[in-house]
Amino acid sequence: MNFDFNDDQQSIKATARELLTKRFKADHLRELAEAGEYDDAFWKEICELGWAGIFIDEEHGGQGLGQVELVILMEELGFALAPSPYFSNAAAGLVIQHAGSDEQKAKWLPGIASGEARGTVGIVDGDRAPLVPDADTASVIVLIDGDKATVIEGPAGEPVATIDMTRRFSTVPAAGGEGLEGDVGAGVDRAAAALAAELVGVAQRTMEMAVEYAGDRKQFDTPVGAYQGVSHRCAQMLLEVEGARSAAYFAAWAADAEPETLPLAASMAKAYASDAGWRVTASALQVHGGIGFTWEHDLHFFLKRAKTDGHLLGTAREHRDRVAGLSGLGSS
Amino acid sequence: MDLTLSSSEEAFRDELRSWLEANNPGPEPPGDDDGFDFRVEWQKKVFEAGWAGVSWPKEYGGRGATLVEQAIFTEEIVRAEAPQLANVLALAMGGPTVIAHGDEEQKERYLPPILSAEEIWCQGFSEPESGSDLASLKTRAVKSNGGWTVTGQKVWTTFAHKAKWCMLVARTDQDVPKHKGLTYFLMDMEQEQVQVRPLVQITGEAEFNELFIEEAYIPDENVVGGVGNGWMVAITTLMHERATLAFGLQASVQILMRRLKELVEERGLADDPVVRQRVGQLQIEAQILKLNAYRGLTAIMKTGVPGPEGSLGKWHWSEVNQSLTEAAMEILGPDAPLKESDWSYPFLRARANSIEGGTTEILKNIVAERVLGLPRMK
16 A cells, blocks of 8 residues: 555656746746747657657557556646646547557557647537637547547637636537547546646645745734634645545546546546635635736736636536446436 | 555455454444443453554554554444444553553553553543643642642543543643643542543533542652653654544545435435535545545655645544535435434534544644644734
8 A cells, every 4th residue: 555656656756847847937937828829849848758648558659657647747737837738638648548449549649649740639519619728739639529539630620718828729610530439438537637637736836826925925014824814724725735636646546557446536536626726726816915816926827727627628516426426326 | 656455454454354244243222331331342352352452562462563454444443333442542542652652661551451441541631721722731730759649620531430541631840831841641530539520512412521630649650751741742642643543534434425325315316416516525525535544644654754634634524524414414304403313413413523632723723834834823
């Protein structure tokens, strides 16, 4: 029994933190967010490091590692709020790896693993997929409709502006494409669980910002963090961040070691992390007071990413309902 | 990351599980005295089979097992819905304190009768004027021929009327800062100078007592961890016990979750979207309690101290337990307040969860100051 990362995984985490801290200094992050752009050099760099295909089988050009390693990177990318197509590409890789035929995997996974022919995933609602990350630049678009998935060629759809300035989105019409006949849910659950890990990183970062601010900012000659109205709010953030972290890590472990528990574990992680991501970032804004509501402070970039992540691949409400059903309640 | 049990841990669990299946005496009889005697008999049985004090050293009657096995034991006994062991405070706190801070004579004298339930223990920490600010306690111990004379009042002393020994923290030095003038004693409860009065709580039961101490005598050899070290002795033990206690708390929530879902089905509300949201959320929180307990155990095994999630368990558990019993009451509708309802007692009892063993407000202070490093509260 060891509910922690092994040495190799610790070293992936440390390397990722170090690189991301160097690459995404506050000014650079703001510049990218305000322009709605990604850092192409960074994308190239992490593809060379093998991040894009970290969980993809070696025969298709990946590193052959698992969901735990993917989750480590996702948490760190969230902590840095790195504007990049990393998540959308990984989500496509996960679905194709689990639902694609051998032929389909051979066709699409190598481009996804190298980052040269990126993928993305959208959830269909009626005749369109409303919130598809990076469909404006992806080569392979996987559209999920219930337990069915089809793949269309990208780029496709119309870009839409969202509150999240650090990730690009499009609306993609759902029509035609090549079907994936395997277990679509196995890929979608892994993508949702990876997103939960990103939310953990985003929430952790804003909690740290809030704690630092509460220690520095003085009112009535006292650091505001010495008042229980503020300090108890920060303690509550820790409760929710650590809860989301436990749920996200457990889902990652389940994906690799106990896949029969993945559907429940993934929905638990995504439901809890979606709520926690929003509440912690919003609470961090409250701790910052007026400055937290200004454009010039970086906090809003994190808050908007957290809120938007909460609506990708199923909301907390949808995942909670699924948890109720999977834990034995009712007919569904 | 590996959340599976090792083969020896699995063997331990399976052996324990089949023993519990064969020996679980079922629900305890009603009535405080009959219930307590039943738990004493149960503990004797557990002790004779070698399951009491799982992680205690073998030379004092324990099993010498690992922390993981201790956690498995705590989880399994709740999972089997077996009765609580009678000497719960000595097993969870008193014994570990003696193991960590006691001398050899004390270990030999006190540990074996704890395990066999021959000597029951109670805890004399809180006082009417010293709850959250425990270190301000006023019970005084004054040096007198070969020992100490103690006078004061204690409150919330569970099992005081059954206890042979009281873990007593008293002030032995008035002239030093409040945390430094305390000493941890083992006080014999079988003396006239100690009077016990039951304290009836909102459930109508008297689970707790008040203790009136009027010049009681404690010999020198009953000081644990040295004169003036009482605060350290009391606190370090509390900290280390939280990790394994968290397993029992989360396991009890899993059982209540099962009952809540049965109730929802019985009442035909399993497809009600509002109920599903509430049950889904509770199921997630119950799972997080369990996962945090595992993470906390890993942190202790690796570093010797609980990680950040370790300080959250009792606080989070109290919220989940309260909200779970509230959900059950809501589902019961007009049947909820009936005294005969299965849920009215756990519902009322849950109100104490956010107070006993450290209020939620104090736990938040601890998290803010010691885990997050925020400035000390004003």
